[in-house]
Amino acid sequence: MFIYEYKVNPKPQQIVAINEAIRTAQFVRNKVLRFWMDNRGIGKTEMFRYNTSLRKQFKFVEDLNCHACQTAVERVLRAVNRFYDNCKKQKPGKKGYPQFKKHSRSVEYKVSGWKLSDNQKHITFTDKKGIGNLKLIGSRDLNFYSLEQIKRVRIIRRADGYYVQFSIQLDPRDTVEPITPSQKAVGIDVGIKYFLADSQGNIEHNPQFYRSGEQQLNRLNRRKSKKFKRGKPQSKTYHKALIRYARAHLKISRQREEFVKRVALRLIKSNDLVAYENLNVQGMVKNRHLAKSISDAGWSTFRHWLEYFGYKYGKVTVAVAPHNTSQICSNCGEKVQKSLSTRTHVCPHCNYVEDRDINASLNILQRGLSTVGHTGSYKLGEFDPLAGLEQSYSVKIGL
Structure with missing residues (x-):
């Protein structure tokens, strides 16, 4: 699927209508989720039937396109299936029990409820x-x-306005x-001092x-907090300060994504x-000293x-185990213990000296090359390549 995104500038009455459509989709999602919680064990059919009953019961739900309501039900199904999958796989920690949505920001249509103009420069929502x-x-x-x-x-x-996305098959x-x-292969080691070393x-x-924009974010956050009134309706100045603060965060997230995309x-x-490295980032951010x-x-x-660009351009991407990639000497293979503050790898066994991150990237490349050849009939570690010639024939070797 390709996602194409366009900016739109709706009029004030259109903004009210868009927000109403988003709230309606959120309402359907939360009602269907409550129905699942009260009737544990029901399936997809019962959820969609309940969605149909909601459309008959509430006029504002009927005003929303039926396919948009169905996508709200599909979001509940994805959340429920993800929860059951985590339970079956015995995922450590919280299993992701489905939660109610309070601040939804999107509404999704399928193949109906909208119509493109002849020049494909305008879209009309027909519900x-x-x-x-x-x-x-x-x-x-x-x-x-094509429209199909x-x-x-x-x-x-x-925070900076409204957008329309098209999901194209x-x-x-x-x-x-x-x-x-x-005819090149590279191993990369991501870090904090350097974004990566190859x-x-x-x-x-x-x-x-x-870090660069943290001072500005803190200043905008203080201005927002000064205008907050607990237990009272918030003023227009508070909402303006809130939007400025959200836009600053949005700018930083876009800068970060464009940078990693380019690299x-x-x-x-x-x-x-x-x-x-196949890093467990979710577990690593639990360290309060390094999380930010x-x-x-x-x-x-x-x-x-x-991984996306690797698939798009037909290149091989390999995730390897990160254990001891910084400790092992890439020249002789001996383990050299070093703390996180030690930035230079000095091997006492072979006198090899190299930057810590570059030494790790060499180890990552070596592991990647030793892993990529075993991606066929067997997984790495499930066969002995020296056990017999007839066994090695069934393994896909090479890039």
Whole structure:
């Protein structure tokens, strides 16, 4: 799926209609979730039937397109299935029990409830909420795709305005030309001092967008807090201060995502294989001393884009176990204990000296190369390559 996003500038009455549609979708979701909680064990059929009864019972629910109501039910189903999957897999900690939504920011339509203009520059929402016609502001041209390829349309409310997203059924690999193999492989080690260091000796500095904008965020937060009145309706000045604070956060998140996207694309285009650590970021941010720096680095977002671009351009991405990648000497293989503050790797066994992160990236590349050849009939560790010739034939070897 491809997601194309356009900015829209709705009129005041259209903003009221969009917010009403978002609240209605939230209402349907919460009512269906309560129905599931009160009748544990019901399935998808019962949830959709309950959604139909809600449309007959409430006029404002009937005014929303039926497919938009169905997508609200599908969100409940995804939350319930994710909870059961976590329970079956015995995920440590909280299992993600479905929660009620209080501040939803989007409403999603399927193939009905909207209509594009002939030049694909305007969209009209045809349900009874009264959103009407919206001009699409963006550089993407929808004329390249047929209406049958557009599977979902979503209206999103953000701090800086409203957006319309189109989910287009399209394989990302069909949109790019084949890239000539670079015949290179790289291992990358992400960190806090440096954003990453690779096995080729290159270092990408950490821009620390949140740290750079933290002073401004704190100032905007103080202004917002001074205008807050507990137990009373909030004033217009408070809401204006709240929007300014939210926009500052949105700017930082966009800066971070664009940065990791650029770095991931460069790595994928310049290498045929990229090996990286399979980090448990969710567990690492529980360290209160490093949580802010880890979140500011955006490791999870970087991995997401790395894997996406790897699939798009037909490159190999390998996640390896991160254990002892910084402790083992990449030259002789001996383990050299060092604290986190020690930034230079000095091996007493072979006298090899290298930057700590580059030494780790070399170990990551070695593990990635030893893992990628065993991705066929067997997983790594499930077979002995020396047990017999007939067994090795059934294993897919090579890049």
